[in-house]
Amino acid sequence: MGGRVARTARTSLAVMGVALGVSLLLPATPAAAHNSLxxxxxxxGARVAAAPARIELRFLSRVDPATTKITVVGPDNVPAAGAAPRFAGSRVAVPFKPGKAGLYIVGYQLSSSDGHPVKGEVRFTLTTGTPADPTSPSPSPSPAAPSPSVGTALPPTGAATTAGPAVPAARSDDDGTPVWPWLVVAGLVVAGLGAVLLRRRATRS
Structure with a gap:
C-alpha cells in the first residue's frame, strides 16, 4: 500500500514539473506585449524622388485614435500633413503635403492596451521638392511726366516768354467807320472860326 502511494506522488510531481517547464518555454501572449511600430x-531612412500621396504607419496591434498623435514636419520645421490621420485597425495613414526637398520626420505617440506609452519617429528624405512659390509682383513703375496734349504748340527754346505792350486799335463807330477823320474836320472848322474872329478884331481896331 505504501509503495503504491509513493509511486503516485512521484508521478504527480513529474507531471507538475513538465507543466511548469512548458509554461516557462511559451512566449508571452500578445495581450501582455506592448504595441510597437x-x-x-x-x-x-528611405530616399524618395516622387512624393507619396500619404504616409502609412503599421503597428503590432490596433491603434486607438483617441490616444494617438501623429505629426509630420519637413525642412525648416514646416508642417507637412495635408489632413487629419485616418485609422484602420493597426494602420494609420496621413495625407502628405510635400514642400522643399530635404528631411521629413514623422512622429508618433500612442498608448498600448496596458496603458504603456509608445513613441518614436520615422525619417525619410525627399530628393525632389515642389516648385518654388511664384515671386511677389514687382512694384509698378512711377508714373511718367504727362506729355503735352496733341495740338498744343510749345514755345521754341530760348524764345521770350513775355509779350510786348499791345498796340491799341483805332476807335471806330458802331458801323465800322473810323472816328479820326471827323476829329480832323472839327479841328479845321474850329481853326477857321478862330481866324475869322481874329480878322474882325483887327478890322475894328
Missing part, C-alpha cells in the same frame, strides 16, 4: 511607407 512594425513598418512604414516610406520606410525609415
Amino acid at each position: 512594425t513598418g512604414s511607407d516610406p520606410a525609415d
Whole structure:
C-alpha cells in the first residue's frame, strides 16, 4: 500500500514539473506585449524622388485614435500633413503635403492596451521638392511726366516768354467807320472860326 502511494506522488510531481517547464518555454501572449511600430511607407531612412500621396504607419496591434498623435514636419520645421490621420485597425495613414526637398520626420505617440506609452519617429528624405512659390509682383513703375496734349504748340527754346505792350486799335463807330477823320474836320472848322474872329478884331481896331 505504501509503495503504491509513493509511486503516485512521484508521478504527480513529474507531471507538475513538465507543466511548469512548458509554461516557462511559451512566449508571452500578445495581450501582455506592448504595441510597437512594425513598418512604414516610406520606410525609415528611405530616399524618395516622387512624393507619396500619404504616409502609412503599421503597428503590432490596433491603434486607438483617441490616444494617438501623429505629426509630420519637413525642412525648416514646416508642417507637412495635408489632413487629419485616418485609422484602420493597426494602420494609420496621413495625407502628405510635400514642400522643399530635404528631411521629413514623422512622429508618433500612442498608448498600448496596458496603458504603456509608445513613441518614436520615422525619417525619410525627399530628393525632389515642389516648385518654388511664384515671386511677389514687382512694384509698378512711377508714373511718367504727362506729355503735352496733341495740338498744343510749345514755345521754341530760348524764345521770350513775355509779350510786348499791345498796340491799341483805332476807335471806330458802331458801323465800322473810323472816328479820326471827323476829329480832323472839327479841328479845321474850329481853326477857321478862330481866324475869322481874329480878322474882325483887327478890322475894328
